Amino acid sequence: MSDADLTRLVGAGRLLVALDFDGTLAPLQDEPMKARMLPVAREAVDALVATPDTVVALVSGRSLDDLRVIAEHDDDSPLRLAGSHGAELWLPGSGLVPADDDPADIALRDDLRERAEAVTAHLDGVWIEPKRYGFAVHTRLADAETGERGRDAVDAIVRANAPHWRRRTGHNIAEYAFRHEGKDAAVAALREREGADAALFAGDDVTDEDALRSLGDGDLGVRVGEGATAASVRVADIPAMAALLSRLAAERAAARRE
Template structure:
C-alpha cells in the first residue's frame, strides 16, 4: 500500500468521532506504542464457518506499515490458536507482527509464555474436557467444536437461537469442573485449562517492549477483560467496535472504522 493510498485508507472513509481522533494523535506521539487488534469481528467480518474469515481489505497492509515504524509494536490478539491466526490473517513468520492466540495462552514470540506447553495435569484435564465436549456435540449435532492447544470451544454461529442457546447452556456445565476456565463470546463458549486473558497477554507484551501505552481494538465480550486491564488512567487507548456496554475508553461503529483508526494512527505517527 502506497503512502498516498494509506493516507486515505484506499478511498473515501467516514470520519471518526473527535474523541477517537484526539486519542489516536496522543498515543501516536509517544516513544513506544503497542498497536493491537482483535481479529474476528474487528479486523475480519464474522462468517458462518470460522475458517472462512478474512481480514477486511487493506487492514493487514496498514498493520504491516505500522510495524515498520520506529517504536511501534503491532500485535494481533485472538481466541484462535496462533497457527490458525497466522493462516487466516496472512501474517508471515518473517514479519514484525506479534500473534497472540488462544486468548493470551499462546504467542508467536519466543519471549512470551506459550500455553501450548501444558504440564501433565493440564494435558490430562484437556483430554477429559475434549471428550466431554464431544458428548455435548452429540446431543447438539449442529454445533461445532474447535480444538486449541490449551482449550476446546463450542461454536454455534448461524444456528437458530433456541438451538444455539441449548448447546451453549449444556457446554457451560463443563465450566464448573476443577481447573476449567469458561469464557463466553459471541456464539461461542471456550473452555480452557490455563488461566489467562487477552489483557494479561497485552500487559506482558507491554513490559517486554517497554511500551508507554497500548492501543487495543476489540468487539467481543472477551475483549472487555483486556479493556479493563488497559485503563485510560494509565495512558492506554481502548476502542470498542460496535454496540453494547463497554469499559473501553472510546467507541467506533464497525470494521470500516477500524481500518480508518489504523490509517489515522500511521498518519499521525509519521507526522
C-alpha cells in the first residue's frame, strides 16, 4: 500500500473496511468449518473496530450461519456480516436483515442438492455443502480427475433443471445459487447503510473480483496472494494483510487524536 493510498483512507470521514474471510483473514482448510482467523488478523480487525468512524464487515460466500460460527461472531459483536455473497446481511443492534424466500426456490434447492449428493456419493474426496440459497461442490480432497467428474455431473443437473441459477467457482469449489447477488452488491449495501465516504475491500479469490471491480476512485482494493485481479494493491499472504490493516487502524486512530 502506497503512502498516497494510506493517506486517502486515513483521511476518509467514515470508512467501510469490508473483508473476505477464507484466504484473507483465515487460512483455507480441508474441512471448511475448522477455519478461524489467524491471531494477527483478529488483532488487526479488533483494532479497526475500535477506531472512530470506521465500520468493519466480513463479506463471504459462506452461509450466514456458518460465517458466524467460523468468525466466532456473537449477538454483541460490532462486526457487520454479509453472507451468501451478499444475499444475507447481519447488522449490530438489529441482527439478520429479513429476506423473503420463494417456497418454490427452496423446494428446487432441496431437490437439486439431493440429486447432487446422489451423483457424487461414490466419488472419493467430493462432497456437497448445503447453502441457504443453493449448494456447493467441494473437491479439495479429491484428485483432479475425480474432482472434474464431480463438477461435471453437478453442472449437468443444474443446467438441465435450473439454468437461471448463478454458478461461481473458487479454490476447489463450484457454487450454485438461485440468488444472484455478488460481493459488489454487499459492499454497495453496506456503504449506503453506513454512510461511508470510502471503502477498502480485500479478498483472495475469483468471487472477490465483483467487489474489487466495483470500487471507486476514493476506495482501495486489495488482493491477497496470486491471480489476476482488479485490485490496485496486492499483498503476499494473510499476515501481510493483517499488517496492512493494523497500519491503517493505527494511523486513523492517531489522526483522530490530533
